[in-house]
Amino acid sequence: MDRSDVLVQHDGRIPKARYTSPEFARLELDRLWSRVWQIACREEELPEPGDFVEYEIGDQSLLVVRGEGGTIAAFHNACLHRGTRLAAGSGCFTEGFMQCRYHAWRYALDGRLTDVVDAHEFTELPEGLRLGAVRAECWGGFVFVNPDPDAEPLLDFLDPLPGLLAPYRLEDLRLRAQLSTVLPANWKSVVDAFNESYHVQGTHPQILPWTDDVSIAYEQLGKHARYGRLAGARRELRPSPRLELSEEEYDEGEILAGLVAGLGGAFLAEERALVEELRAAHLPKGELLPAYQARRLQLLTARGIDVSGFEPDRMTSAEDVYCFPNVVGPIYPGSAILFRSRPLGLDPDRAIHDTWVLEWPRPDAPPRPVTRRDYADWAEHDWGEITNQDYANMAEVQIGMKSAGFDALRLNPRQEANLLHMHRVLDGYLDR
Ligand code: FES
Ligand SMILES: [Fe+2]
The missing domain is CATH 3.90.380.10 (Naphthalene 1,2-dioxygenase Alpha Subunit; Chain A, domain 1)
Incomplete structure (x- = not known):
């Protein structure tokens, strides 16, 4: 090529x-x-120490793990012995360590190799071995990973999205x-x-x-x-x-109903009811949308949702x-x-x-x-x-x-x- x-x-x-x-x-x-930097998973998929999510990209498999202290780390998903994939899908290392299914080498949740069966026979094995590290940083409730140790910090990579999206509080989703x-x-x-x-x-x-x-x-x-x-x-x-x-030739109420049908969120039923109520009020042309937007703001505020940024x-x-x-x-x-x-x-x-x-x-x-x-x-x-x-x-x-x-x-x-x-x-x- x-x-x-x-x-x-x-x-x-x-x-x-x-x-x-x-x-x-x-x-x-x-x-x-x-x-x-690429999104591997959501933070809430890893609520407890030991929780993991596998992230596959191309022919590579990465493992995202919540560690003992609550920090999230990522590793190349391959045992240092003969390369066996350590975990697939998602789940929890409930015993507080990762153990290879093949010859039972064990790794701490921070990636350190801690146990080698018949270690005395591995005379050449260096001290301090650990799983290949992958960078992991969080923003907006997403866990981003990057295999490149020299990559820029995540926030530099994302700029200017974090500022632009701040009112949407993606971390609370x-x-x-x-x-x-x-x-x-x-x-x-x-x-x-x-x-x-x-x-x-x-x-x-x-x-x-x-x-x-x-x-x-x-x-x-x-x-x-x-x-x-x-x-x-x-x-x-x-x-x-x-x-x-x-x-x-067109009806604002129908357009608003179509628009709201495309919205999502926890209060969708209430919002649809709001549309019907406002349509029934037969507001003059041009007033329906502002009225709905103001009411939607009130509805979310009344439900305890912070929409102050909007x-x-x-x-x-x-x-x-x-x-x-x-x-x-x-x-x-x-x-x-x-x-x-x-x-x-x-x-x-x-x-x-x-x-x-x-x-x-x-x-x-x-x-x-x-x-x-x-x-x-x-x-x-x-x-x-x-x-x-x-x-x-x-x-x-x-x-x-x-x-x-x-x-x-x-x-x-x-x-x-x-x-x-x-x-x-x-x-x-x-x-x-
Ligand atoms: S391949 Fe993992 S312990 Fe042998
Ligand atoms: Fe499309």
């Missing part, structure tokens, strides 16, 4: 090999995944569901599908009557990006301008955030749906795709159980109409990209600017 053939072209075209070539997938593993599946596409195609609104008219035309898919701002932020409705558009309920409807017009608006390299999704006041996509082994044609549904817990109620599901085939599960449509595109993208008649992606310079930015940041890793 000639490197110049796979870099982003001067005219912004994206060579298809970045999505289809096994060599490029290997290059990403060697230069990107081995050096980038709790997992409601974690759904995993495999999609028949490159991991980047999956991320791309959630990083622009340009496809809404082609893929989800049914939502145009209550979605302004055009008045969207795309913004590149450090290595990351976001997109969302323009500030002015947040204060109006209007359909897609593509439908060319006059004001008499202007009322943020209450119905998602920050669609892209955290390089592979997490993307809408974040609302009180809830978030985040998608994480990563290569399955070294296969450029398949991605492990995780969906996290997160919400601020009700302060007055006991914690709700987390739904965890793993679907070997994405089509086994109904992900909802919109997401089903997105996933159905994935195989077609991957098959079509391999066509001899297709060389490179031609991105829309405005509406797909976040995708181009992702590729440029990726090239920064591949070039180092």
